[in-house]
Amino acid sequence: MITIAVDAMGGDYAPGEIVKGIEAARDRYLDLSFQLYGLADQVPALIQNSERIEFISVSEVIAMGDEPVKAMRQKKDSSMVQAAQAVHDGRADALFSAGNTGALLSCAIFIVGRLKGVDRPALATALPSFGSQHDQFVFMDLGANAENKPNHLYQYGILGSFYASHVLGYQNPRVGLLNNGAEEDKGDELHKEAHQLMLHTQAFNFVGNVEARELLDGSADVVVADGFSGNTALKAIEGTALTMLKQLKKAILGAGWRGKLGGLLLKPAFKSMAQQLDFNEQGGAVVLGVKAPVVKTHGSAKATAVANTMGQIKTMIDQDLVSDTAAFIVENHEALKVKKSAN
Template sequence: MKIAIDAMGGDYAPLEIVKGIEIARDRYQNIEFQLYGTENEVKPLVNNWDRIELIATTEVIAMGDEPVKAMRRKKDSSMVRAAMAVKEGQADALFSAGNTGALLSSAIFLIGRIKGVDRPALASAMPSFDGQHDQFVFMDLGANAENKPSHLYQYGILGSFYATHVLGITAPRVRLLNNGAEEDKGDEVHKIAHQLMKNSPSFNFLGNIEARELLEGTADVVVADGFSGNAALKATEGTALMMLKQIKQAILDSGVGGKLGGALLKPAFKQVQKKLDYNEAGGAVILGVKAPVVKTHGSAKAAAVANTMGQIKTMLDNQLVPDIQNYISAHTEELQSGKQVLNAQLND
């Protein structure tokens, strides 16, 4: 399998990207890596060219660039050239730590949507602390600021496939992020989406979930509109990191006894911190396009890059995208029928 790498995307590119790829190359024996980037910056960083190829590019999409314009104007950028390689069948998957909007645009407009998927979404595996599994799928995380009920329904299907194929969860439990547990909560979009998901034979729907329950392990897939999902993700991450910081400071300020107790608890804190660390989890996946496209954090370093290569390998090994395509194709009539009925209700 071949993975196209945007070597110039990210806060620490290309150094940490190349370091991560070399770790992954030594870890995964059946992957070839295509590095797209500025030759005089990338080439000196590679220590061993085994299963690594450099494709020289002349442009870079910066974090501050307007996504669609950058994708269209910077055709020789590392990101666009890597996406084109996937589109043309020269690579099987795309990876970047760069501009999220530009990567979404490249995935949708260059690689293309799966036929029958209305809105590809950004999904990530989040830690689960009290449930049956260590992680759950959370989507959409910001690919779409607004959604129709049919989009949320499709996210339930896409998220379930990711949970089974990548996280290894059998019959994943799907819940809808809302401002209350009752099925009549939320705006019209969420009320109608709840009814559509409630009656779906396509996945195991267990009802609404509130943001405070996200990490409790009561769902394997949490579906959200892009605005709410992104806000909930950032609030959860920020709260978790702040609490760890405050606990550490409280221990340091509590005298000798507190410091001794903190030393004894240090392994437990490290375990929680590791579970919350994005470097361990891999990247966010754009689900609903014709190939695996994965975006890791802009500040990701080599460990996160290497772990994300393993995530992509699992997606390819387990035929995630082909299985989604086959399912959507086989159920197109059913999906379209339900979508038309519920969108008509929303318009009324």
């Protein structure tokens, strides 16, 4: 039985949508059990069926606006910190939250712990991919590290490649480096050096630089970025997608009866496209490089997203993502030291 520690108080719609999503996941996945960490006056009354669900009372909550590291250190009896502690102590196999991203990253790194040999754990997510044989690609780092060294980007290639192969099922996934041009001499010194490290590696299938305009066109199965660029690109994609969908709807409604009729005929296609771009249909963002699965879903996620993310966590555990990644890093420790010394 897999046990997932859940921060029931994290997220815009917590604890109601969190509990609802966990119950849906419990009914869907018969080999999952859950520990719900939350306030005693809010969470228990929401649980309709306590089968494979254990409630653990806490006295504090980390708010979205709290300073991450400070909140982790000062709110030791918060739902997020206690859930992370359960994973550290071996009482749970994975950690889930829809709450404060920075605080969850802090809990992942300082409580759950980094894998030996990983310099900087990174935040990764699967985004829709159009124009390739796969419908998703892995994008990282999404902001766990605002500043990076070439070796960090190199390690992200390893972590992202393992995630794509183990969780998404891609064979020999293609890894690209986000840059401002396709040529290997493009970019600043960080990206030039990272490109050279990736170009000569046997650890993953490097296919070169990827420009921002190519992110969604299937150019790579894994795209590696420094944390600042990755976070900026992700928000640009999300904002553009939402704006385009709103403008498309506005144009259809403003085009008279012909536009409305055309929109009605195209409704199935629009619905399919919206589902591909809807985070509620996807899983959460994963902290790669730590000793257990730690997954963060969108702060405004509702029950559907929560339930789907539980399936994502189950796949990570079933496919031994963490242990296989750790074993690879240990086996290639000397090679990684050589890469690091080159920086």
